[in-house]
Amino acid sequence: MxxxxxxxxxxxxxxxxxxxxxxxxxxxxxxxxxxxxxxxxxxxxxxxxxxHDRVGPKVRFDALFDSKRYEELPSPEVREDPLKFRDTKRYTDRIKAARAATDERDALINAFGKIDGKAAVVGVQDFAFMGGSMGVAVGAAFVKGVEKAIQLKCPYILFTAAGGARMQEGILSLMQMPRTTVALAQLREAGLPYIVVLTDPTTGGVTASYAMLGDVQIAEPGALIGFAGQRVIEQTIREKLPEGFQRAEYLLEHGMIDMVVHRHKLKEELARLIDYLTPDTGKGKKAA
Structure with a gap:
């Protein structure tokens, strides 16, 4: 041949x-x-x-942690489908499908390691898991991440990506808003920083709670960030919204966030912030 x-x-x-x-x-x-x-x-x-396309926890961790070395925190065990919810499918079936598609327990995964030699706990919301929606499991994972940061005396860095609260858990999902706020109060009482990286998209109840409570608010270029959708707002106020409304650059211009950082420079910027906000991080406990 x-x-x-x-x-x-x-x-x-x-x-x-x-x-x-x-x-x-x-x-x-x-x-x-x-x-x-x-x-x-x-x-x-x-x-x-x-x-900037959407990426999951593993890609984030590999890009941030030195030599791609990190330890993933186990996802907390929570009661699943507490309301026995069903729409066109059973909630339990949706969870199983999301786990099969992402190979993750739920929408928020934590890991700890070092960023440019500085210890940090990093949480990543995965939009591929039911739109990164905030439910009891996400709230529990957030609290675990904060507790680990307090234990290691290092910052907690969170990458947000969500469509909001998880409707299948009703009021229980909304209760995660004050729950995470209390956890952040404990982090601040320990004198440790909370850094938020807003990625595309960050909306709904997540924006109305822990996504906007960072000591430093960073966003990736072009990220959609807001509470209600643009169409809903326009119908409510009966006005046409400006071009680029709810995008990272618009929010930076109007003082809602602190900086927009390209993904290529994100590790460098986070390392600088960790060094500035927690100057004794490198002398504390090891992150492994």
Whole structure:
């Protein structure tokens, strides 16, 4: 068989799914087709339009912690489906589907390690898990992350990404708003900083609670940040909202957040803030 025949047969053996899913990524903003490898090597930022795509906990941890070394905190055990909720599907079935798709226990995962040699506990909300929605499990994980930070005498850094409270848990999901606020009061009483990185999207009850209580509020470029949706606000006030309303750059301009930081520079900026806000971090307990 000639080399040309071997190449032709090899190309024909590639399925459409393999070609589309494994080789190419279509940017959600500019619709440019980018090699998946190039996209991943660029920290999942489009090299054409600089769109910051959504990423999960593992990608965040690998990018932030030194030498990709960290220890993931076990997810707290909570009562599942306390209201026996059912819409078009049972809530328990939705949880099982989300766990199968993400290989995660729930929407908030914590890990601890070192960022540029400085100890830190980092929590990441995964929008892929039921829209990163805030339920009892997320509230419990948040409290565990804060408690670990207090134990290690280091900052708690949270990456938010959520559609808001988890409707399937009703009032119990809304109770996580004061619960997390109390945990943050304990962190501040210990003299430790709480740094929030707002990613796309951060909305609803999450924005109305722990997402906006950071000592420093950072956002990724272009992130959607708000409480109610733009269309709902426009219908309520009967006015057209300005261009870019609820985007990170607009909120920075109007004083709602402290800085917008590109993903490529995020580790460097977080290390600087940790060093500034907790100058004795490196002399405390080891983060492992």
């Amino acid at each position: 000639s080399w040309l025949s071997r190449v032709r047969n090899g190309i024909q053996s590639l399925t459409k799914r393999q070609s589309e899913d494994n080789l190419w990524h279509k940017c959600r903003k500019c619709a440019t087709m980018v090699f998946t490898k190039e996209w991943a090597e660029n920290d999942y930022v489009c090299p054409r339009c600089d769109h």
